[in-house]
Amino acid sequence: GEDVEQSLFLSVREGDSSVINCTYTDSSSTYLYWYKQEPGAGLQLLTYIFSNMDMKQDQRLTVLLNKKDKHLSLRIADTQTGDSAIYFCAESVASNTGKLIFGQGTTLQVKP
Amino acid sequence: NAGVTQTPKFQVLKTGQSMTLQCAQDMNHNSMYWYRQDPGMGLRLIYYSASEGTTDKGEVPNGYNVSRLNKREFSLRLESAAPSQTSVYFCASIGNSYEQYFGPGTRLTVT
Numbered sequence: 001g002e003d004v005e006q007s008l009f010l011s012v013r014e015g016d017s018s019v020i021n022c023t024y025t026d027s028s029s030t031y032l033y034w035y036k037q038e039p040g041a042g043l044q045l046l047t048y049i050f051s052n053m054d055m056k057q058d059q060r061l062t063v064l065l066n067k068k069d070k071h072l073s074l075r076i077a078d079t080q081t082g083d084s085a086i087y088f089c090a091e092s093v094a095s096n097t098g099k100l101i102f103g104q105g106t107t108l109q110v111k112p
Numbered sequence: 113n114a115g116v117t118q119t120p121k122f123q124v125l126k127t128g129q130s131m132t133l134q135c136a137q138d139m140n141h142n143s144m145y146w147y148r149q150d151p152g153m154g155l156r157l158i159y160y161s162a163s164e165g166t167t168d169k170g171e172v173p174n175g176y177n178v179s180r181l182n183k184r185e186f187s188l189r190l191e192s193a194a195p196s197q198t199s200v201y202f203c204a205s206i207g208n209s210y211e212q213y214f215g216p217g218t219r220l221t222v223t
Contacts, residue, residue, distance in 0.1 A: 088154060098212065
């Protein structure tokens with residue numbers, strides 16, 4: 001079945017770059033997503049990438065997709081303390097239902 | 113636009129009690145979803161409704177029922193709550209753009 005895997009924790013210093021990695025199994029996924037969850041809050045869509053793209057950049061965020069290896073990464077440049085949160089990777093299931101499969105989430109800790 | 117709203121925000125139930133979690137969206141989206149979030153497990157899909165009048169099981173449907181009351185509203189019912197259903201429940205909806213919007217969540221504790 002479909003599965004999405006992420007490392008559970010990442011700690012960086014303020015001003016450094018953060019790279020959060022994700023692997024997925026469904027090669028027919030149409031879209032891959034990154035969501036951010038702050039403590040006690042719901043999920044906020046950060047960015048998504050269509051499966052025929054290799055890279056997408058949006059201000060401080062860069063998403064890289066290696067479709068051959070089924071590997072997705074999110075790079076946050078100049079990481080700030082406000083970036084501390086849980087980041088979820090998700091893949092769309094190959095259908096028109098809009099169903100998503102989520103990873104376990106990576107907790108990003110940004111130290112001042 | 114309020115986006116996706118959920119009520120209640122918090123709830124404590126005793127084992128065996130029933131309750132309904134409410135969700136509404138004002139974005140005219142066709143598809144709506146219920147997820148549960150447990151520590152270290154990400155979000156798991158309970159039920160979804162691809163369009164008004166249809167519902168389908170997700171990954172973890174046991175112990176739950178849903179109703180798509182109209183295009184705006186999608187409710188989740190626990191008929192006989194169990195401690196294993198202690199979780200944070202999120203409702204979401206999606207339009208044509210593949211962007212899934214989430215509500216703020218309901219934190220449920222079953223004792």
